[in-house]
Amino acid sequence: MYLGIDIGTSELKALIVDTEGNIVASGHAALSVQRPHPHWAEQDPERWWQACNEVVAGLRQQAPDAWRAVRAIGLSGQMHGAVLLDKQGEVLRPCILWNDTRSAPQCAALSRAHPEMVQISGNLIMPGFTAPKLRWVAEQEPALFRRIDKVLLPKDYLRWRLTGRFVSDPSDAAGTLWLDVATRDWSDTLLAISGLTRDRMPTLVEGSAVSATLQASLASQWGLSSSVIVAGGGGDNAASAVGVGAVQPGDAFISLGTSGVIFVVNDRWQADPQSGVHAFCHALPGRWHQMSVMLSAASGLRWLCNLLSISENQLLAEMADLSEEQRRGAPLFLPYLSGERTPHNDPDASGAFFNLRHETPRALLGYAVLEGVVFGLADGFSVLSHAQQITQCSLTGGGARSTLWAQLIADVLQRTIITHPASASGALGAARLAWLADGGDESRVCLKPPVQARYHPSAARGEWLQQRLQVFRTLYLQQQQARALLP
Numbered sequence: 201m202y203l204g205i206d207i208g209t210s211e212l213k214a215l216i217v218d219t220e221g222n223i224v225a226s227g228h229a230a231l232s233v234q235r236p237h238p239h240w241a242e243q244d245p246e247r248w249w250q251a252c253n254e255v256v257a258g259l260r261q262q263a264p265d266a267w268r269a270v271r272a273i274g275l276s277g278q279m280h281g282a283v284l285l286d287k288q289g290e291v292l293r294p295c296i297l298w299n300d301t302r303s304a305p306q307c308a309a310l311s312r313a314h315p316e317m318v319q320i321s322g323n324l325i326m327p328g329f330t331a332p333k334l335r336w337v338a339e340q341e342p343a344l345f346r347r348i349d350k351v352l353l354p355k356d357y358l359r360w361r362l363t364g365r366f367v368s369d370p371s372d373a374a375g376t377l378w379l380d381v382a383t384r385d386w387s388d389t390l391l392a393i394s395g396l397t398r399d400r401m402p403t404l405v406e407g408s409a410v411s412a413t414l415q416a417s418l419a420s421q422w423g424l425s426s427s428v429i430v431a432g433g434g435g436d437n438a439a440s441a442v443g444v445g446a447v448q449p450g451d452a453f454i455s456l457g458t459s460g461v462i463f464v465v466n467d468r469w470q471a472d473p474q475s476g477v478h479a480f481c482h483a484l485p486g487r488w489h490q491m492s493v494m495l496s497a498a499s500g501l502r503w504l505c506n507l508l509s510i511s512e513n514q515l516l517a518e519m520a521d522l523s524e525e526q527r528r529g530a531p532l533f534l535p536y537l538s539g540e541r542t543p544h545n546d547p548d549a550s551g552a553f554f555n556l557r558h559e560t561p562r563a564l565l566g567y568a569v570l571e572g573v574v575f576g577l578a579d580g581f582s583v584l585s586h587a588q589q590i591t592q593c594s595l596t597g598g599g600a601r602s603t604l605w606a607q608l609i610a611d612v613l614q615r616t617i618i619t620h621p622a623s624a625s626g627a628l629g630a631a632r633l634a635w636l637a638d639g640g641d642e643s644r645v646c647l648k649p650p651v652q653a654r655y656h657p658s659a660a661r662g663e664w665l666q667q668r669l670q671v672f673r674t675l676y677l678q679q680q681q682a683r684a685l686l687p
Contacts, residue, residue: 204631434483456599492580
């Protein structure tokens, strides 16, 4: 049995798979994001550990025999977060998350002074990445910065609590701007720019390799063997790719979680930083990937539902009753509630509705949000170097539960979209990485999960959606101009 744990932004998920790849138990615990100031997004790492123990207790109760048979644990998690520890292992401040954009000024300063950051990392300097966060801490909290002994990513903080070891993997580390992505190793040059050295960083192992063993005291407390190993694991999207079997060059998937991601597997490092495309390591050895990232996807729908005091399921049901004629006249929505990455690299971009009327029902607002997110994905898709070679994509994340959203993606991208059972997630990928670390064969472990549904593109719907996409793009450019006029 293999346990996969995934620290998301809105929840921590975990599941157990058997040696046939079947999921025998699963659970989750809710997480919340704190936003004490504009552009800030933080979480308390202690809450991750509490959530982990809550989910573990549920799994033990749900499947006691399977739990006792767990041989290895895999970890996955939201990328880029800065967890700062002192020499006693105490957390110095709340974790600054991937969707926190406070470090935009630091990004601009680093870009001017250190072009080698882009050359070595292969990625633009964006507020979401870890390095500019540390520059912000050095400038705004200098006394705290001087106390930093270790910088960890979210999943690796959890690993430290599990094993007492400071270890990461190349797929997660690639999102820090401190990794030489081509060689899959820390860059001393990049670390020095941030006032750091290797001894402040975790050691690196591949995602499918053994990183450590479970601490004996914790193993006893959890009712597990002290020989349980912990795999290197992966960043959330790389782990999700393993979960959907996107492990060979040309494989692709789209994730509709809090953020929106298009992920394409490569057999070599292919950087294209000026397009805003991320070029990172995969969680498996000898593979890399390109990725377009938009910062608000399913979180945009969640925001609207909270604003309207309606459940997502109810709003989706109301959207399903809309006619095609109503959808063609829907408002347009710019989904940039947290700024944007690919392709704009614009931390100041903001959300907006256009063409509202007295008679606009809330269902059309919901449809506009879904459509706006898909248009944002289309912008990212347009700058991926392998986009024309992609004929179909798997769709994962919470948004994949919406048939309307899946069909919209197919129609806008003019590609076949495939959905899988809800279990195809970062937690499943983490469990598979644990299985590989325990000696599993990749060809058997990393199978593509069963197909739940296929959504084929409609050329007719695609034509009028392309017209709306062009207006969407114009609105973004006009918003840029209008923002420049604000005091």
